Amino acid sequence: xxxxxxxxxxxxxxxxxxxxxxxxxxxxxxxxxxxxxxxxxxxxxxxxxxxxxxxxxxxxxxxxxxxxxxxxxxxxxxxxxxxxxxxxxxxxxxxxxxxxxxxxxxxxxxxxxxxxxxxxxxxxxxxxxxxxxxxxxxxxxxxxxxxxxxxxxxxxxxxxxxxxxxxxxxxxxxxxxxxxxxxxxxxxxxxxxxxxxxxxxxxxxxxxxxxxxxxxxxxxxxxxxxxxxxxxxxxxxxxxxxxxxxxxxxxxxxxxxxxxxxxxxxxxxxxxxxxxxxxxxxxxxxxxxxxxxxxxxxxxxxxxxxxxxxxxxxxxxxxxxxxxxxxxxxxxxxxxxxxxxxxxxxxxxxxxxxx
Amino acid sequence: xxxxxxxxxxxxxxxxxxxxxxxxxxxxxxxxxxxxxxxxxxxxxxxxxxxxxxxxxxxxxxxxxxxxxxxxxxxxxxxxxxxxxxxxxxxxxxxxxxxxxxxxxxxxxxxxxxxxxxxxxxxxxxxxxxxxxxxxxxxxxxxxxxxxxxxxxxxxxxxxxxxxxxxxxxxxxxxxxxxxxxxxxxxxxxxxxxxxxxxxxxxxxxxxxxxxxxxxxxxxxxxxxxxxxxxxxxxxxxxxxxxxxxxxxxxxxxxxxxxxxxxxxxxxxxxxxxxxxxxxxx
Ligand SMILES: Nc1ncnc2c1ncn2[C@@H]1O[C@H](COP(=O)(O)OP(=O)(O)OP(=O)(O)O)[C@@H](O)[C@H]1O
Ligand SMILES: [Mg+2]
Numbered sequence: 001x002x003x004x005x006x007x008x009x010x011x012x013x014x015x016x017x018x019x020x021x022x023x024x025x026x027x028x029x030x031x032x033x034x035x036x037x038x039x040x041x042x043x044x045x046x047x048x049x050x051x052x053x054x055x056x057x058x059x060x061x062x063x064x065x066x067x068x069x070x071x072x073x074x075x076x077x078x079x080x081x082x083x084x085x086x087x088x089x090x091x092x093x094x095x096x097x098x099x100x101x102x103x104x105x106x107x108x109x110x111x112x113x114x115x116x117x118x119x120x121x122x123x124x125x126x127x128x129x130x131x132x133x134x135x136x137x138x139x140x141x142x143x144x145x146x147x148x149x150x151x152x153x154x155x156x157x158x159x160x161x162x163x164x165x166x167x168x169x170x171x172x173x174x175x176x177x178x179x180x181x182x183x184x185x186x187x188x189x190x191x192x193x194x195x196x197x198x199x200x201x202x203x204x205x206x207x208x209x210x211x212x213x214x215x216x217x218x219x220x221x222x223x224x225x226x227x228x229x230x231x232x233x234x235x236x237x238x239x240x241x242x243x244x245x246x247x248x249x250x251x252x253x254x255x256x257x258x259x260x261x262x263x264x265x266x267x268x269x270x271x272x273x274x275x276x277x278x279x280x281x282x283x284x285x286x287x288x289x290x291x292x293x294x295x296x297x298x299x300x301x302x303x304x305x306x307x308x309x310x311x312x313x314x315x316x317x318x319x320x321x322x323x324x325x326x327x328x329x330x331x332x333x334x335x336x337x338x339x340x341x342x343x344x345x346x347x348x349x350x351x352x353x354x355x
Numbered sequence: 356x357x358x359x360x361x362x363x364x365x366x367x368x369x370x371x372x373x374x375x376x377x378x379x380x381x382x383x384x385x386x387x388x389x390x391x392x393x394x395x396x397x398x399x400x401x402x403x404x405x406x407x408x409x410x411x412x413x414x415x416x417x418x419x420x421x422x423x424x425x426x427x428x429x430x431x432x433x434x435x436x437x438x439x440x441x442x443x444x445x446x447x448x449x450x451x452x453x454x455x456x457x458x459x460x461x462x463x464x465x466x467x468x469x470x471x472x473x474x475x476x477x478x479x480x481x482x483x484x485x486x487x488x489x490x491x492x493x494x495x496x497x498x499x500x501x502x503x504x505x506x507x508x509x510x511x512x513x514x515x516x517x518x519x520x521x522x523x524x525x526x527x528x529x530x531x532x533x534x535x536x537x538x539x540x541x542x543x544x545x546x547x548x549x550x551x552x553x554x555x556x557x558x559x560x561x562x563x564x565x566x567x568x569x570x571x572x573x574x575x576x577x578x579x580x581x582x583x584x585x586x587x588x589x590x591x592x593x594x595x596x597x598x599x600x601x602x603x604x605x606x607x608x609x610x611x612x613x614x615x616x617x618x619x620x621x622x623x624x625x626x627x628x629x630x631x632x633x634x635x636x637x
Binding site: 072087146 | 525527530531532533534535536537538541545546550
């Protein structure tokens with residue numbers, strides 16, 4: 001393991017910002033620390049960087065415990081949320097800062113800075129001051145400044161938070177590509193699950209100072225281990241009473257049930273493809289249809305329960321108030337912190353994945 | 356919309372006319388008219404008399420003393436002012452609010468009170484004076500005394516100029532320096548110092564200007580000896596107005612020179628700040 005956190009605890013006064021956090025990260029991976037605001041993501045990142053001291057636990061890099069090594073000697077690159085560029089230095093001097101500190105020769109500094117500037121695609125802007133750059137350009141400079149001294153680990157705190165939605169998407173793929181190109185082990189903080197899923201190899205989900213789950217995006221999506229993760233990842237609906245739903249009679253009332261749009265299929269009564277499944281389906285009424293760009297988000301009322309499904313634009317048109325069959329083919333049930341997947345018992349022989 | 360049409364050409368924010376009028380009147384009554392009268396008086400002299408007056412050894416010495424001591428005091432203030440501002444902004448300690456509060460004391464205290472107190476403390480039988488005497492330094496009635504008084508009255512300018520800038524300086528800038536491997540000293544020199552440089556210059560300039568013109572707190576501790584060159588410019592002016600035959604023109608002539616020095620300094624500070632701010636904004 002390249003980067004390891006072992007039993008990290010951190011309190012601010014009485015508030016526990018990190019509770020026994022342990023994880024390890026392989027060399028070359030791009031990992032996202034994902035969690036809601038105030039969950040402790042920044043705290044964990046700062047402990048790793050040495051900008052904050054943990055109360056308990058070890059930070060280990062390449063097998064060496066680095067608890068007592070100060071931030072300036074850890075050789076970790078850090079991109080700050082507000083970029084923290086040096087206002088009184090040009091782009092060139094900002095990037096050169098970490099190199100000059102190492103007493104590198106002037107020619108070598110120049111060579112490396114120019115290499116960085118062309119890597120981030122800002123050739124010709126090296127004489128500008130940070131105030132004369134756009135948000136996206138500033139972020140690129142912050143990135144270049146952090147990786148110029150060739151750190152073995154790069155930490156990024158909400159690298160896209162201060163950038164507007166459109167540019168953010170571009171920068172996301174840009175950053176991912178850059179990190180691949182440089183081949184540096186990286187951890188970035190985000191509270192945007194879409195961002196984490198799109199960019200990261202692995203996701204670590206943090207909630208209230210606890211590490212909820214770590215895994216690849218698809219693992220986390222398909223096998224959430226805690227109610228929090230199931231709820232946080234993807235768009236989910238939480239139900240507590242499924243009695244009366246065909247195929248789920250065995251689920252006790254009161255258990256926490258999570259349903260995702262993908263678990264719900266709605267079809268018209270004359271749909272031939274789904275005809276055989278009608279015995280397993282409920283009848284529902286369309287309550288709301290929202291256009292989501294590439295698909296429709298359809299809310300259906302089944303008895304007292306509202307379910308949401310996504311409908312392809314290729315399918316036949318539907319309208320509010322229309323009666324449809326609603327097939328619930330899968331659910332997550334949580335019991336004392338463990339998640340279980342249940343399949344509609346009437347669909348035992350049907351391969352849902354192929355539907 | 357109709358209304359807006361009729362009011363075309365007016366400034367959007369209301370109250371421009373009256374506030375601007377008051378501003379101009381205040382400026383005229385408080386600053387421009389007195390300044391003009393200083394000039395008017397001094398121009399009553401012929402150029403020859405003027406030059407003769409201001410090149411008198413006593414007058415030249417007084418200028419040298421005032422400017423020299425004020426400069427040394429301003430430098431001392433710049434160094435210690437940065438330290439005080441740093442301590443007040445960056446650290447929490449018992450009595451911080453109290454210390455923060457008394458920074459302005461030199462402004463609030465009547466200068467004569469400050470002058471008498473300082474003289475008492477630094478004279479041969481004052482407790483600080485005795486201590487300094489023992490290591491062979493004579494403070495009262497020397498230029499050292501003048502500098503001490505000027506440091507006292509100038510320190511708030513520097514501290515109060517730097518404090519807000521240090522407060523606003525994001526911690527992440529320093530942390531960025533740390534993460535890039537810089538030592539504390541390099542972080543201060545390369546990252547923090549450029550940030551506080553413009554306000555430091557302002558504070559330095561104001562402390563210097565105040566020192567050059569200072570009267571009340573200086574005249575007691577200086578001793579005002581022509582022989583020891585401890586007469587300051589303000590003292591010379593006062594002397595001209597106090598002596599048997601009041602010499603308005605002479606006083607005004609020296610005042611004019613002070614005025615010119617002040618203007619040049621303000622101008623220089625503004626230029627330096629303009630250049631500094633140009634570097635960071637588009
Ligand atoms: N220096 C501090 N002193 C006191 N409490 C702190 C300090 N830093 C963080 N906290 C608290 O610790 C908790 C976790 O903070 P942290 O900054 O790690 O959250 P985060 O997950 O990064 O949130 P966000 O997404 O909003 O940035 C918060 O409740 C915060 O108030
Ligand atoms: Mg944060």
